[in-house]
Amino acid sequence: MSHETVAIIWFGLWGLIWTVYFVLDGYTLGTGMLFPFLAKNRQERNQLQEAVGPFWGGNEVWLITAGGATFAAFPAVYADLFSFLYTPMMLILFALFFRAAGLEFMHKDESKRWQTSWKWAFTISSVALALLFGVAFANLFYGLKIGPSGYEGTFLGLLHPYGLLGGLLFTSLFIVSGALWIMIKTVGDVAQRAYQIARPASVVAAVVLSLFFVATSNRTTLFDNFTKAPILWIVPALTFVCALLMLLFVWQKRIGLAFANICLTIFTLMATGFIGMFPNMLPSRIDEKYSTTLFEAAGSELNLKIMLGVAIVMVPIIISYQLWSYKLFKEKITKETAKGYQ
Amino acid sequence: MSDVLLLSRFQFAITVFYHFLFVPLTIGLIVLIAWMETQHVRTKNPLYRQMADFWGKLFAINFVLGVVTGITMEFQFGTNWSEYSKYMGDIFGSPLAIEALVAFFLESTFMGIWLFGKDKISPKLRAFSIWMVALGTNISALWIITANGFMQNPVGYIERNGRIELQNFWEVVTNPYAWHMFVHTIVSCYIVGAFFVMAVSAWHLLRKQHVVFFEKSFKYALILGLIATTATPFIGHKSASFAAKMQPAKGAALEAVWETKEGLPFHIIQIPDPKNERNIVEFLTIPKLGSYFYTHSFDGKVVGFDQIPKDERPNVNIVFYSFRLMVALGLYFVALCWYGFYLYRKNKLIESKRFLKVVMYSVLLPYVAINAGWVVAEVGRQPWTVYGLMRTAEAVSPISLSQILFSLVSLVVFYTILLIADVYLMLKYAKKGPYASTATKGGEVQHVS
Ligand code: HEM
Numbered sequence: 001m002s003h004e005t006v007a008i009i010w011f012g013l014w015g016l017i018w019t020v021y022f023v024l025d026g027y028t029l030g031t032g033m034l035f036p037f038l039a040k041n042r043q044e045r046n047q048l049q050e051a052v053g054p055f056w057g058g059n060e061v062w063l064i065t066a067g068g069a070t071f072a073a074f075p076a077v078y079a080d081l082f083s084f085l086y087t088p089m090m091l092i093l094f095a096l097f098f099r100a101a102g103l104e105f106m107h108k109d110e111s112k113r114w115q116t117s118w119k120w121a122f123t124i125s126s127v128a129l130a131l132l133f134g135v136a137f138a139n140l141f142y143g144l145k146i147g148p149s150g151y152e153g154t155f156l157g158l159l160h161p162y163g164l165l166g167g168l169l170f171t172s173l174f175i176v177s178g179a180l181w182i183m184i185k186t187v188g189d190v191a192q193r194a195y196q197i198a199r200p201a202s203v204v205a206a207v208v209l210s211l212f213f214v215a216t217s218n219r220t221t222l223f224d225n226f227t228k229a230p231i232l233w234i235v236p237a238l239t240f241v242c243a244l245l246m247l248l249f250v251w252q253k254r255i256g257l258a259f260a261n262i263c264l265t266i267f268t269l270m271a272t273g274f275i276g277m278f279p280n281m282l283p284s285r286i287d288e289k290y291s292t293t294l295f296e297a298a299g300s301e302l303n304l305k306i307m308l309g310v311a312i313v314m315v316p317i318i319i320s321y322q323l324w325s326y327k328l329f330k331e332k333i334t335k336e337t338a339k340g341y342q
Numbered sequence: 343m344s345d346v347l348l349l350s351r352f353q354f355a356i357t358v359f360y361h362f363l364f365v366p367l368t369i370g371l372i373v374l375i376a377w378m379e380t381q382h383v384r385t386k387n388p389l390y391r392q393m394a395d396f397w398g399k400l401f402a403i404n405f406v407l408g409v410v411t412g413i414t415m416e417f418q419f420g421t422n423w424s425e426y427s428k429y430m431g432d433i434f435g436s437p438l439a440i441e442a443l444v445a446f447f448l449e450s451t452f453m454g455i456w457l458f459g460k461d462k463i464s465p466k467l468r469a470f471s472i473w474m475v476a477l478g479t480n481i482s483a484l485w486i487i488t489a490n491g492f493m494q495n496p497v498g499y500i501e502r503n504g505r506i507e508l509q510n511f512w513e514v515v516t517n518p519y520a521w522h523m524f525v526h527t528i529v530s531c532y533i534v535g536a537f538f539v540m541a542v543s544a545w546h547l548l549r550k551q552h553v554v555f556f557e558k559s560f561k562y563a564l565i566l567g568l569i570a571t572t573a574t575p576f577i578g579h580k581s582a583s584f585a586a587k588m589q590p591a592k593g594a595a596l597e598a599v600w601e602t603k604e605g606l607p608f609h610i611i612q613i614p615d616p617k618n619e620r621n622i623v624e625f626l627t628i629p630k631l632g633s634y635f636y637t638h639s640f641d642g643k644v645v646g647f648d649q650i651p652k653d654e655r656p657n658v659n660i661v662f663y664s665f666r667l668m669v670a671l672g673l674y675f676v677a678l679c680w681y682g683f684y685l686y687r688k689n690k691l692i693e694s695k696r697f698l699k700v701v702m703y704s705v706l707l708p709y710v711a712i713n714a715g716w717v718v719a720e721v722g723r724q725p726w727t728v729y730g731l732m733r734t735a736e737a738v739s740p741i742s743l744s745q746i747l748f749s750l751v752s753l754v755v756f757y758t759i760l761l762i763a764d765v766y767l768m769l770k771y772a773k774k775g776p777y778a779s780t781a782t783k784g785g786e787v788q789h790v791s
Contacts, residue, residue, distance in 0.1 A: 054458040057409065057450035064446055067416040068439030075431020075505070082420030083739040089421050090749045094756055097410045101760055104406045108767050150740060299432040300507040307436055314443040322447070325455050328463070339461075342399075 006305055007298035010073040011281070013311060015274035017069055021062035022133070022170075022270060023263045028056040030178015032099060032126025033171070036119055038182065038193045042107070045119070046340030049103065050333045051185035053341060056103070058322055060096075072307050074297040077281045084144060084151035084282075085136060088158065092132050099125035104341050130174045131167040135159065138166020138212075141222050141273045143285030152286070162219050169212045172205040173266055176246070180259040186333045195253070202250040202258075206243045209265070213240075221283075222276030232275055239268040347738045349746045350422045353753060357414050359713065360757045364408035364764075366712055369483060369528065370535020371401050372476040374562055379469035386465075393559055394472070395460070396776040397539065402457055403767050407760055409450070414753070416442075422746070426727060426737030432507045433499055433514060434489050441485035449478025483531070484524055491520020493728045494719070495588050506731070519588060522581045523719065529570050529577055530715065533675060534708040536567030540682070541705035542772045544698040547691075552775050557692065564682050571675040578672060579635065585722070586636050589729060590645040591654055592722035595661035597632055599646040606632030606644045616658040619647060656724045664717040671711040678704065 031052050039045040071078040082089050102122030106115055135158055142162050145153035179198035183191045213236065216222050226232045242264040249258035277283060281297055284290035298304060375397050382390035416438065419427045427434070452474035460468055492499075498513030499506045508514070540563045543556040586593025593599075598614035598621055599606065608631035613623040630640040637644065647655060678701065685691045691698075727734040 050458060054454035057454050058447060061442055061446045061450050064413060064416050065439065065442040068435065068442045071419065071427065071431055071435030072439040073435070075435055076428050078420045078431060078435065079424035079427035082417055083422070083424040083741055086421055086741050086745050087748070089417060090752065093414050093417065094752060096413050097756055097760060100406055100410050101763065104402070105763060105767065108403070109770070299435070302511065303432050303436055303508040306511050307439060310440055310443060318443065318447045322451055325451055328455060328459060
């Protein structure tokens with residue numbers, strides 16, 4: 001295997017790790033965003049906490065892995081991406097702090113003020129994370145203001161209409177994902193309320209997705225790769241098909257299938273983005289020559305090969321015990337049995 | 343030094359300090375809980391299960407913050423030390439990625455299983471899950487220290503394409519510097535865990551409440567504490583002589599050695615005067631012992647600062663006093679644990695109010711020792727970020743002053759909020775004792791909003 005080939009494989013893995021993170025954390029972020037609106041009392045909050053409690057920590061590690069894998073496989077991207085996007089990255093970190101602490105600390109004290117504060121910390125952080133990740137990745141697809149002397153943009157400069165649309169897209173997709181997850185995991189009033197939200201939310205998500213694709217085709221060069229190799233159009237086409245199926249299944253109240261399709265929608269959406277970026281990892285909006293490609297950023301051949309070996313051994317193991325944990329907690333959570341974080 | 347560099351260093355120090363407030367307890371406490379779970383499987387005595395539940399609850403509170411502050415660390419090299427990351431990423435990044443793949447997934451997934459499954463799953467599965475968490479936390483320390491060990495003693499690399507590239511993975515993984523650090527760090531984390539459990543138990547024993555429960559807990563922690571504290575001076579000594587061999591400047595700073603000497607004496611009380619390159623006070627001197635510490639031979643030659651250029655020396659005072667503090671605390675811990683053991687054997691533990699109080703008030707001292715240790719290791723390495731390869735000033739990101747100010751201030755504020763919440767909860771649940779959680783079951787439902 002040549003250096004170039006392993007580098008390309010790692011680009012694929014890099015995209016895959018981010019994608020898996022968004023698919024998995026999507027439902028927890030969605031649950032967080034909906035939390036105060038679905039749960040009306042302690043027992044219901046317990047239900048929602050327990051719906052995500054056993055899994056969210058393991059899911060978040062996909063994000064940490066994304067960080068580590070970027071560092072290991074593409075050191076230059078790790079360095080530039082996170083220092084270019086310094087402010088949003090810091091905001092993401094802060095939101096991650098309070099998402100976790102909000103969820104786990106909420107019920108550890110009986111004072112009303114304590115509970116309300118952490119509850120809203122959980123919710124607001126979840127909203128912020130969805131928005132920020134959406135804006136960040138939309139900007140990656142759009143291209144950053146990278147010039148001869150590095151990054152020339154500002155934080156507010158990331159909030160152009162396309163960036164904001166990306167934020168909105170992630171938010172709406174994650175809300176649908178969260179609502180459906182809650183319906184899968186719980187029974188009773190919360191599940192009912194989740195359905196009330198899932199229906200309009202799925203319509204909104206589908207509409208925003210269409211707008212996002214239109215904007216992508218008008219405003220970015222992301223689809224160039226697809227025009228070059230038309231077979232690739234299958235991927236964004238699948239995004240559409242899955243989004244439509246998701247809509248259909250939500251309205252038919254076939255929740256398992258709807259959830260599968262929202263996950264696939266997120267998956268193929270991210271795949272579309274990464275395929276469109278290839279071989280760039282840090283696309284410059286100013287001039288192609290300031291972009292960083294995966295080949296420029298890649299680590300040494302030996303490093304990439306060893307890391308590939310580690311990933312090939314570890315990822316199946318991780319996936320199997322994570323699946324096992326989903327199986328262990330497959331029972332629906334009722335109001336009466338829910339304990340939440342005590 | 344530019345402001346951005348100074349503030350970036352400040353930010354790194356603060357974030358690493360906060361992270362290391364939580365991590366040692368995670369590493370140390372989990373082995374005790376795993377042991378309790380194992381005893382529960384073996385004896386079927388419900389007491390062990392209650393012990394695991396009680397300490398597990400405290401563990402969980404602490405664990406979240408370890409995770410949360412760890413995420414900052416994972417991204418901070420990119421945000422703030424981008425030049426470092428570009429130069430070093432090929433070697434420094436892979437241990438971090440492996441850490442996530444091998445350790446973080448394991449600990450987080452099984453923590454979820456244990457926390458939410460503990461009333462559903464069998465005792466065996468409980469024990470298995472918690473051992474997986476323990477394994478994960480300990481392995482994670484191994485990988486991050488492998489990365490740090492490279493900064494202390496670069497091996498298995500080649501400088502190419504304007505950066506460090508991996509040449510021999512095996513050498514990186516078996517770097518003796520890293521293994522010295524790993525053993526010393528892990529064992530000192532066990533001291534933290536043991537002292538934490540002993541201190542909380544002492545608080546209850548002093549009040550004569552849940553006596554059986556906390557006597558047992560105390561005993562478990564005491565055993566771990568005895569082993570860990572007794573081993574530490576030997577392990578630390580190995581670290582010291584090895585570090586001095588690999589990094590003579592750090593070595594000279596440990597005992598503030600100004601002149602290269604054979605048969606170096608050891609001064610129990612010593613006050614260095616770095617400006618004039620001498621010691622102002624040298625008191626209670628034991629001849630030749632210094633050489634023995636460094637070289638295992640009473641006549642061994644010890645390199646002093648006279649052989650080290652001025653711009654390659656660390657801050658002597660900081661290293662020297664931190665080292666003395668760590669060692670003094672280490673010896674105190676040994677004494678405390680063995681005295682506790684003596685009382686325990688004489689069945690006098692519970693009556694010895696004074697001893698229990700001392701234990702209780704000593705709870706933070708292992709944290710002090712650990713941080714002193716990191717200061718020795720990290721400040722002792724300065725002015726290098728990567729020993730012999732990269733100076734700290736070259737490592738920083740080209741970010742603006744307002745960005746670093748924004749992040750620094752926010753981090754301090756948010757971390758402090760989280761720390762206050764954490765301490766509040768830890769105290770609350772530690773004081774509540776083991777049975778309270780079931781007693782309030784009925785009351786919980788009333789709190790509806
Ligand atoms: C009792 C005698 C002790 C000796 C002789 C000793 C020696 C040392 C030395 C020489 C270093 C620096 C190693 C380097 O830079 O490579 C170090 C670091 C450290 N020490 Fe100690 N130490 C002792 C006790 C303790 C205790 C009681 C604790 C904590 C409970 C502790 C925690 C640490 C930690 C966390 C580090 C940083 C990691 C490392 O470099 O290994 N030490 N110690």
